[in-house]
Amino acid sequence: EAGVTQFPSHSVIEKGQTVTLRCDPISGHDNLYWYRRVMGKEIKFLLHFVKESKQDESGMPNNRFLAERTGGTYSTLKVQPAELEDSGVYFCASSPPRAGWGNTEAFFGQGTRLTVV
Amino acid sequence: AQSVTQPDIHITVSEGASLELRCNYSYGATPYLFWYVQSPGQGLQLLLKYFSGDTLVQGIKGFEAEFKRSQSSFNLRKPSVHWSDAAEYFCAVGAVDSSYKLIFGSGTRLLVRP
Numbered sequence: 458e459a460g461v462t463q464f465p466s467h468s469v470i471e472k473g474q475t476v477t478l479r480c481d482p483i484s485g486h487d488n489l490y491w492y493r494r495v496m497g498k499e500i501k502f503l504l505h506f507v508k509e510s511k512q513d514e515s516g517m518p519n520n521r522f523l524a525e526r527t528g529g530t531y532s533t534l535k536v537q538p539a540e541l542e543d544s545g546v547y548f549c550a551s552s553p554p555r556a557g558w559g560n561t562e563a564f565f566g567q568g569t570r571l572t573v574v
Numbered sequence: 575a576q577s578v579t580q581p582d583i584h585i586t587v588s589e590g591a592s593l594e595l596r597c598n599y600s601y602g603a604t605p606y607l608f609w610y611v612q613s614p615g616q617g618l619q620l621l622l623k624y625f626s627g628d629t630l631v632q633g634i635k636g637f638e639a640e641f642k643r644s645q646s647s648f649n650l651r652k653p654s655v656h657w658s659d660a661a662e663y664f665c666a667v668g669a670v671d672s673s674y675k676l677i678f679g680s681g682t683r684l685l686v687r688p
Contacts, residue, residue: 461617488674499578500618500664500678513675548618557673565610565618 482551
């Protein structure tokens with residue numbers, strides 16, 4: 458079974474440009490999460506989808522970030538326009554339906570390293 | 575706000591030596607605690623988790639962690655480190671207001687000397 462897959466693995470863009478990151482969760486996982494690690498600091502929660510619905514986007518830094526999950530399968534995270542402080546590693550994770558602390562875990566992808574120059 | 579502290583940014587140990595990575599968390603009556611590892615080019619992999627019960631938790635790859643409520647700690651240990659353990663290790667706690675949101679520490683990078 459394939460794990461969580463993220464594309465691209467690396468992206469270097471200029472300030473002001475647009476970048477779209479993609480995440481393919483494990484098949485059948487309704488829950489999809491985005492996290493970000495900036496400048497070697499802690500990994501921070503961005504948002505949570507249940508199928509195609511945003512359940513929690515409290516961690517999204519500002520309106521330059523737009524996440525979508527059309528059809529409840531893969532998800533994209535668009536940054537437009539990108540700023541220098543957006544550089545970091547963006548992680549995607551997924552978990553099965555009705556997941557909670559006691560019954561499952563979140564499976565993470567390898568991350569997309571974004572560098573804004 | 576909840577937080578997780580990993581005081582050691584880098585740790586270097588010799589192969590075969592024992593290892594302890596420190597983790598402290600802020601409040602949470604019954605915290606849900608996790609250790610993840612990221613090897614080069616890989617995603618975050620769950621090593622072990624603590625929800626309740628026995629405070630000494632066994633995980634994969636020979637790792638274990640001990641929950642100490644009095645110290646708000648969840649330190650990760652391994653009795654004998656292998657070169658393949660070189661990676662970055664993240665401690666995390668489940669957010670008290672959520673059943674899915676993880677709060678991570680800043681990570682500890684482990685280097686293994688031959």
